[in-house]
Amino acid sequence: MSRRVRWREGASRNAIRASAAALLLVLGSGSVLAGGDPEAGAKVAETCQACHGPDGNSPSPLFPRLAGQYADYLLKTLEDYRSGERDNAVMKALVAQMSDQEMEDVSAFYASQPGPLFTIKLTR
Numbered sequence: 001m002s003r004r005v006r007w008r009e010g011a012s013r014n015a016i017r018a019s020a021a022a023l024l025l026v027l028g029s030g031s032v033l034a035g036g037d038p039e040a041g042a043k044v045a046e047t048c049q050a051c052h053g054p055d056g057n058s059p060s061p062l063f064p065r066l067a068g069q070y071a072d073y074l075l076k077t078l079e080d081y082r083s084g085e086r087d088n089a090v091m092k093a094l095v096a097q098m099s100d101q102e103m104e105d106v107s108a109f110y111a112s113q114p115g116p117l118f119t120i121k122l123t124r
């Protein structure tokens with residue numbers, strides 16, 4: 001009986017390994033889509049620094065920390081402010097004047113900035 005259990009554990013470990021590998025493949029292929037340029041984004045971020053800080057490490061708890069956040073999270077948030085999915089008057093007014101490329105670039109810029117925000121580094 002205990003032999004049988006051990007075999008099953010081994011099998012499920014392999015299944016976990018296989019799904020982890022599949023997940024990495026999916027996440028890895030996502031990086032092709034995220035095409036922001038952090039250097040161009042630094043220029044866009046000049047509009048944002050009064051609230052979010054020069055590098056996205058906001059000095060005030062009123063403004064979310066952007067430094068070190070995933071670029072695709074930041075981009076999705078900006079798109080949500082634009083569509084109204086996420087409702088904030090200040091951010092809505094700001095994103096209304098941004099192009100898709102500027103949103104991608106500024107997201108890449110903040111994602112590349114160091115700070116205390118902890119995110120797990122993905123393979124991209």
Ligand code: HEC
Nearest residue numbers: 045047048050051062063064074077078088090091094106
């Ligand atoms: C006048 C102040 C102000 C300026 C300027 C400003 N923001 Fe914001 N930002 C805010 C506030 C306040 C929030 C939180 C709003 C909410 O509750 O959804 C926010 C939220 C965000 C978020 C969501 C963060 C998260 O973790 O969910 C992003 C991304 C963001 N801002 C990006 C930018 C970018 C890019 C710029 C420059 C183009 C910018 N902001 C300029 C005040 C500002």
